[in-house]
Amino acid sequence: MRREGSPFKGTWTIALKEAADHITSARMHLVMVLVLLTAIGSAYGAIELLRQNADQDAFLFLKLMTGAREPLPSFASFMGFLIPLVAIALGFDAVNGEFSRRTMSRILAQPIYRDAVLFGKFLGGLLVLGIALMTLWLLLTGLGILLLGLPPSSDALVRGLAYLVATLAYAGVWLALAIALSTIVHAPATSALAALSIWLVVSVFWSITAPLLAQWIAPVDPLVPMSVITQFEIQQAIARLSPGTLYGEMTQLLLDPSARTLGPIFIEQLHGAVIGAPLPTMQSILLVWPQFSGMIAAMLVLFTLAYVVFQRQEVRA
Amino acid sequence: MSGTVIEARGLTKAYKGRNVVDGINLTVKQGEVLGLLGPNGAGKTTTILMLMGLTEANAGSVRLLDKDPLRDPLAVKQAAGYLPDAVGFYDSLTARENLAFTARLAGFADVDASGRIGQALGRVRLDGVADRKVGTFSRGMRQRLGLAELLMRDCQIMILDEPTSGLDPQSTEELLGFIADFANEGRTVLVSSHLLDVVQTVCTRVALFNRGRIGFVGTLAELAAKVGGDALEIDLEAESFDAAARLSNLNGVDAVIGGDRRWRISASRDLRPEIAARVVESGGRLIALDAHRIGLGEAYNRYFRENSNAA
Known part of the structure; x- marks a missing residue:
């Protein structure tokens, strides 16, 4: 049956309202204070580190994000850990919250399609995440310029921006997951808990599980040297099911120009290579392209799940 | 003045194998106030949702202003307003901001909308609290704000689901007054309620729902003659x-x-x-x-x- 009118009518209105709600909500303020404090802490640590062994590094600015001084982890690894939390905070009650506030039936009775509601919620969340990440990145760069007294190189800027886009995609995956859970689960508290559990499993336990699974699927045969590589590749494949792993790999390749590969390297492959020589920025971006595509795909799959469930949901649930 | 605005034929809806609405026929003419009466669970809300196209019927057809709510939902929802049972608003926004949001969804330009919003709030006597957060509103004020939303959108058909439930007698009286005014302006109003006494003063006709069927449609005099x-x-x-x-x-x-x-x-x-x-x-x-x-x-x-x- 063909329906009249555009499914996107009102999407932008809902997205802007969602964004405004998020930006003024106490929940978002709390999470952002947490992120900001950790970001400043880790960046400060990195700057101290850079000052101690101020070498002639062409990519000083990238070290701001990857450099870690004990006991603090680096800015990048903090992001990998905390960005999902921000995204979950934005999305966990996107749909079931409207039901529990009894606003859903009223909104759906407006002259818009259901599609616009879900698209708007996702876009609104993504917009806020984008603003937050951009602000963080600008703050970090500003801090770097102030404390190091050096402007960033153009390569560092491009890599930094690519990292920003990758982070936004990573946040999008978690936002889509949170919205999907808020559609499937009726109570907002339950959907928040479910999202947080998945976050814990993926960011903490998955790296422990992957080697175990790989050992079980492809045990190492001491007589066949290739079996070691098979096991490693299987382990890597399993680990890459987690968006956290994909994001970690992207971070590593984008922020460290000397990183050339993520898989095993044979000695003959290194023949003629200058160890530690930086890779051109475009080459690094090409290297992370599969990871980036995987992240976008995960986001689309989760959003589609939310979309299908939401379209079939009864209004008086 | 007497064109048919809503026509439902053989509407049926089943949840989990049980027919909640079972072959309902209903015709509503312009300017009528039709009371949908019946105990809770009789299928009134489900019928309303099907009329609005918010729920798909298992069988039967609906024409609302000669349009199919499932095929042409935007036009139907533009002309017909629905005030849900125990309507919710965004508590952190003011009354005016809540209406501004729906005005934007309805596609009004902001300049046009602010005039409409002011007028609508004035009519339901909420102009004094227009810039207060809805979180502080009483139930009666929320219901009036819901009416204001329909007025602001200038809906020709207003479908009100249990608008008086949980209201004190004065608020109920006031709300019924508004409904009578709307009908006088030529709008068509559907009011659902489980209490006849409450809505009998405003209804020109009533439809009695029982177990998913309409047992009786007619004026109050006809009802009294039939039963009493x-x-x-x-x-x-x-x-x-x-x-x-x-x-x-x-x-x-x-x-x-x-x-x-x-x-x-x-x-x-x-x-x-x-x-x-x-x-x-x-x-x-x-x-x-x-x-x-x-x-x-x-x-x-x-x-x-x-x-x-x-x-």
Whole structure:
């Protein structure tokens, strides 16, 4: 049956309202204070580190994000850990919250399609995440310029921006997951808990599980040297099911120009290579392209799940 | 003035294999106030959702202003406004901001909208609190804000689901006043309620829902004639008298209910003299005897009692 009118009518209105709600909500303020404090802490640590062994590094600015001084982890690894939390905070009650506030039936009775509601919620969340990440990145760069007294190189800027886009995609995956859970689960508290559990499993336990699974699927045969590589590749494949792993790999390749590969390297492959020589920025971006595509795909799959469930949901649930 | 605006044919909706709405036919003309009455769970809200196209029917068809709510939902929802049962607003926004949001969704330009919003809020007497957060609003104020939203969008058809439930008598009276005004302006209003007494003053016609079917559609006079007729109810209070045994054979008595000292006798004519005579004859002491014509509320209750007995 063909329906009249555009499914996107009102999407932008809902997205802007969602964004405004998020930006003024106490929940978002709390999470952002947490992120900001950790970001400043880790960046400060990195700057101290850079000052101690101020070498002639062409990519000083990238070290701001990857450099870690004990006991603090680096800015990048903090992001990998905390960005999902921000995204979950934005999305966990996107749909079931409207039901529990009894606003859903009223909104759906407006002259818009259901599609616009879900698209708007996702876009609104993504917009806020984008603003937050951009602000963080600008703050970090500003801090770097102030404390190091050096402007960033153009390569560092491009890599930094690519990292920003990758982070936004990573946040999008978690936002889509949170919205999907808020559609499937009726109570907002339950959907928040479910999202947080998945976050814990993926960011903490998955790296422990992957080697175990790989050992079980492809045990190492001491007589066949290739079996070691098979096991490693299987382990890597399993680990890459987690968006956290994909994001970690992207971070590593984008922020460290000397990183050339993520898989095993044979000695003959290194023949003629200058160890530690930086890779051109475009080459690094090409290297992370599969990871980036995987992240976008995960986001689309989760959003589609939310979309299908939401379209079939009864209004008086 | 009398074109058909809503037409439903054989509407059926099943949840988990049970027909919640079972073959409903309904025709509503412009300017009518139709009361959808029936106990909770009779299928009123589901019918409303199907009329609005918010729920897909398993069978049957709906034409709303000659459009199909499933095929052309935007046009239908533009013309018809729906005020859900216990409507919710965004508590952290003011009344004006809440309406501004829906105005934008309805596609009004901001300049146009602010005038419409001010007017609508004024009509439902919320202009004094327009810039207060809705979180502080009472239930009655929320319902009025819901009406303001429909007014602001200038809906020709207004479908109100249990608008009076949980309101105090003054707020109810006020709300009914607004509904009557809307009808006078030529808008069509559907009001659902489980209480007939509340909405009978504004309804031009009522539809009685029972177990997913419409048992009766017509004016209140028709309802009273159908269910009540000329029937009377006689309240009797007497001592040392067995009404059930001694009155049930009296010509004209339909039923005797109650016991001990008080009874209610349904009769087809005024039997007070005969009843008094019986009481005295049998040596009982007559304390009170009172006859009254059954009201619409009673007719309505009786309608559902009879139907649930029959089912």
